[in-house]
Amino acid sequence: MKYAPNARVIRVMCSGRVDPQFVLDAFALGADGVLIGGCHPGDCHYMEGNYKCLRRFLLLRRVLRELGIEEERLRLEWISASEGEKVRAVINDMTETIRGLGPLRLEAPEREAVEVEAS
Amino acid sequence: MRQPAGKPKVAFYWCASCGGCEEAVVDLAEKILDVVQALDIVFWPVALDFKRADVESMPDGSLLASFINGAVRTSEQEEMVLLLRRKSQLLIAFGACAQIGGVPGLANLWDRESIFHRIYLESPTTVNPEGVLPQVRIQEDGRELSLPVFYDTVRPLDQVVEVDYYIPGCAPTPKVILHAVQALLRGELPPRGSVLAPDRALCEECPRRDTKPEKLLLAEIRRPHEVFIDEGKCLLAQGLLCLGPATRAGCEALCIQGNMPCTGCFGPTSRVRDFGAKILSAVASITGSNDEQEIERILSQIPDPVGTFYRYSLPASLLRRRRREALAEGKG
Amino acid sequence: MSMEGKTRRITIDPISRLEGHGKIEIFLDESGNVERAYFQVPELRGFEKFMEGRPAEEMPQITSRICGVCPTAHHMASTKALDALYQVDPPPVAKKIRELFYSTFMVEDHALHFYFLGGPDFVVGPSAPPQERNVLGVIAKVGVEVGQKVIAMRRKLREILAAVGGKPVHPVLGLPGGVAKRITPEVQKQIQAVAAEAIGFAQFTLEIFHDVVLQNTDYVNLILSDVFTHRTYYMGLVDQDNRVNFYDGWIRVVSPDGKEWARFKAHQYLEVVAEHVEPWSYVKFCYLKPIGWKGFIDGADSGVYCVAPLARLNASEGMATPLAQEAYREFYATLGGKPVHHTLANHWARVVELLYAAERMRELADDPELTDPHVRTLPTATPREGVGAVEAPRGTLIHHYQTDERGIIQKANLIVATQNNAARIAMSVEKAAKGLITGHHIPEGILNMVEMAFRAYDPCHACATHSLPGNMPLFIRVRDPKGNTVATLRRDFDGSIHRDA
Numbered sequence: 001m002k003y004a005p006n007a008r009v010i011r012v013m014c015s016g017r018v019d020p021q022f023v024l025d026a027f028a029l030g031a032d033g034v035l036i037g038g039c040h041p042g043d044c045h046y047m048e049g050n051y052k053c054l055r056r057f058l059l060l061r062r063v064l065r066e067l068g069i070e071e072e073r074l075r076l077e078w079i080s081a082s083e084g085e086k087v088r089a090v091i092n093d094m095t096e097t098i099r100g101l102g103p104l105r106l107e108a109p110e111r112e113a114v115e116v117e118a119s
Numbered sequence: 120m121r122q123p124a125g126k127p128k129v130a131f132y133w134c135a136s137c138g139g140c141e142e143a144v145v146d147l148a149e150k151i152l153d154v155v156q157a158l159d160i161v162f163w164p165v166a167l168d169f170k171r172a173d174v175e176s177m178p179d180g181s182l183l184a185s186f187i188n189g190a191v192r193t194s195e196q197e198e199m200v201l202l203l204r205r206k207s208q209l210l211i212a213f214g215a216c217a218q219i220g221g222v223p224g225l226a227n228l229w230d231r232e233s234i235f236h237r238i239y240l241e242s243p244t245t246v247n248p249e250g251v252l253p254q255v256r257i258q259e260d261g262r263e264l265s266l267p268v269f270y271d272t273v274r275p276l277d278q279v280v281e282v283d284y285y286i287p288g289c290a291p292t293p294k295v296i297l298h299a300v301q302a303l304l305r306g307e308l309p310p311r312g313s314v315l316a317p318d319r320a321l322c323e324e325c326p327r328r329d330t331k332p333e334k335l336l337l338a339e340i341r342r343p344h345e346v347f348i349d350e351g352k353c354l355l356a357q358g359l360l361c362l363g364p365a366t367r368a369g370c371e372a373l374c375i376q377g378n379m380p381c382t383g384c385f386g387p388t389s390r391v392r393d394f395g396a397k398i399l400s401a402v403a404s405i406t407g408s409n410d411e412q413e414i415e416r417i418l419s420q421i422p423d424p425v426g427t428f429y430r431y432s433l434p435a436s437l438l439r440r441r442r443r444e445a446l447a448e449g450k451g
Numbered sequence: 452m453s454m455e456g457k458t459r460r461i462t463i464d465p466i467s468r469l470e471g472h473g474k475i476e477i478f479l480d481e482s483g484n485v486e487r488a489y490f491q492v493p494e495l496r497g498f499e500k501f502m503e504g505r506p507a508e509e510m511p512q513i514t515s516r517i518c519g520v521c522p523t524a525h526h527m528a529s530t531k532a533l534d535a536l537y538q539v540d541p542p543p544v545a546k547k548i549r550e551l552f553y554s555t556f557m558v559e560d561h562a563l564h565f566y567f568l569g570g571p572d573f574v575v576g577p578s579a580p581p582q583e584r585n586v587l588g589v590i591a592k593v594g595v596e597v598g599q600k601v602i603a604m605r606r607k608l609r610e611i612l613a614a615v616g617g618k619p620v621h622p623v624l625g626l627p628g629g630v631a632k633r634i635t636p637e638v639q640k641q642i643q644a645v646a647a648e649a650i651g652f653a654q655f656t657l658e659i660f661h662d663v664v665l666q667n668t669d670y671v672n673l674i675l676s677d678v679f680t681h682r683t684y685y686m687g688l689v690d691q692d693n694r695v696n697f698y699d700g701w702i703r704v705v706s707p708d709g710k711e712w713a714r715f716k717a718h719q720y721l722e723v724v725a726e727h728v729e730p731w732s733y734v735k736f737c738y739l740k741p742i743g744w745k746g747f748i749d750g751a752d753s754g755v756y757c758v759a760p761l762a763r764l765n766a767s768e769g770m771a772t773p774l775a776q777e778a779y780r781e782f783y784a785t786l787g788g789k790p791v792h793h794t795l796a797n798h799w800a801r802v803v804e805l806l807y808a809a810e811r812m813r814e815l816a817d818d819p820e821l822t823d824p825h826v827r828t829l830p831t832a833t834p835r836e837g838v839g840a841v842e843a844p845r846g847t848l849i850h851h852y853q854t855d856e857r858g859i860i861q862k863a864n865l866i867v868a869t870q871n872n873a874a875r876i877a878m879s880v881e882k883a884a885k886g887l888i889t890g891h892h893i894p895e896g897i898l899n900m901v902e903m904a905f906r907a908y909d910p911c912h913a914c915a916t917h918s919l920p921g922n923m924p925l926f927i928r929v930r931d932p933k934g935n936t937v938a939t940l941r942r943d944f945d946g947s948i949h950r951d952a
Contacts, residue, residue, distance in 0.1 A: 020396040024437035055403040066425040068445025139519020148606040222516040225501040234497035290620040377617020378632035
């Protein structure tokens, strides 16, 4: 499967396992975008996992927007194990979108430059 | 741990704080006398002599513990925290502001410029045609004055110095405080980095827990002023956003006893890195629909997710603050 | 001091290292007399900005975090602003519960100040050594039994606050249109018992004031001295008969000669109150808008005004309860009529108010309607804008909210108790410095006097800059015309004094 080299893939057993903390951690550690791929509604091996993911995603997107992170940087796609082509297409599409937005450039407080002149 | 000769020396100090933590100590009432007898309190409001110069000249590590409340907001507070860290064997973050940033941490949705703009220029009662702003260095008629730097970002203590223990709460209750102080005196402290309160969710000690349904799903989310609030039933079951399921226990559910929902002031349990995200997850879990449109409708009944989920913990969260570019562009 | 790490560079001038205290900078001229004194508040948190975007109904609990010593004051002003915002009238019992809760809090806070905060100044005495000028010195003066009584009284009052409002530090009872919880017959009995005890306690405190303070001629002379006197306007909340009321009514302002200058409802405050900014302090200075800012000066032509116990008594025509009214009469008879301009008389006025708060607490506790369960009126109107005012222990407190149609705060403006006094405090400090420091001579204890001028206002800088707590530590520095430091004095949070000269 070939997709843009800038994508880092992290596998979990179910999209319901994707804790919002993972997403925030990814952004904090330097990711410019996060894509969550889950099984189609009704296909979840664990019954409700992908629906839980959907609910969290919708709420998390609002929080990110309030914190100044554009909605397009977080994306949820329903992709089944056999849809390799779709995975490639979505990743490439999202890469283009993120390129258009530019790097996220979050500053940790330690990098806050504060200078006060000594007398 | 070295045992200094005589009674162990402790210090109480505050940064960007409201004084509620200090009041909580005074609320120990008669029990305070036991505490005062067992400790040599080097400085503490209303108590005995404190000489800062003496503290500065003390050997490093000669204080058993410093209890510091309040978040770090100015250059001067940062300096005091660094000083006390050097002088103390143990540094204890006292209260929500010191632990996770507290309510003043909501200022991380803004920066110095936007805050100054509102307070000193835009406010409807402020008359300031020349646009005067507070300055760090002021020269007036040949006289020099100064103010500490007001940073853009609020920080909890552990983003400035290493913190040994945390006493949670806004404010911590007298019971939690007493328990922590007694553990300190008996040398019965848990591993460093621990929060000195029970490590379980508030729901487990809530007086209304028997009325909390096994499977809880909300078709509607209510704001407290929109509904009559039953004085006996689980608040979450009544559709109110009570953060009990995600918040650390130890407060004896005082707000619930006041018939209002928990807002999360005791912070997270130990297995959580980002408290607001945890709360978000818990709220999403009980949203009663799998249909995208309906989910959006229910969630739209939470008018301010960031303020609700991160009320006390924004500075300690993974993202810490609103992105600066978003402020510059006028977004957010 | 310099810190270099990562890409951050902070250089802090060593002279400014001792901040976080209220700072007083005194500048001498060539003759060694005081040219100018500045009172600086070095703290700020920015509540008025980060309240934007928050649901209005959360404001009672968010704004209470402005001050943990008087959270109830913010909580109540905020709750009343919500009533106005939603155009909803609480049922009668809810108003009674709120005022009862508020009176209980006022008893507790005024007592806290008398015994723990301001008390050391005047109970122990201004010339007492620093080691004795703290609560333990007060207890030594009045006796250990009294000390235990004070602690027990405070505890019982705090228990009432918890029973009615959830918790004493940052209560939860306030909602637009009512309160969160009703009062049961058991709790009513508990309140009645404590209220009765509170009245006795207040009378006892007044006796202490008479026996210990008024018998101390040094202190009485200080109270009456010109150094601690300012002739300004006075502001306070009054009821329909112009008697002091902490919870509701009209805001009344009297001129320096005691005549009524204004009487208005909270929502009209924009026409009366304005704020002035100086670059050397984070706190803004309130003044009367129609008169204008003329600088840090006294008199009828200056917009500077004063709030808190002395101002409230001056701005009123009496107290609404019998024992307090008697104490009020005695206060003015002793000090030579109305208005009283002596700043240190605040301590006495505070005890008069303590008595009123206790009597009012009992009146409300005895009300048969108090246990009525109908404590809420649900709002139905679309919110837009609302103003609420109460009398905080330290003065008039105003909350003003503008929201969208969902009740989300768009803009907020707060006029906070001690802020109203900021200008007068600065003037008191400068006047005391000028009056007491002359010809390069800085006698022992003089800097303490300067500090007393400031402490009489019981300033809560947590509120004033919406930043620091009540018993503010203080740093005073005296410099000669070349800028060299001649003397420094520091008072820490615990009340202890340290000087280098």
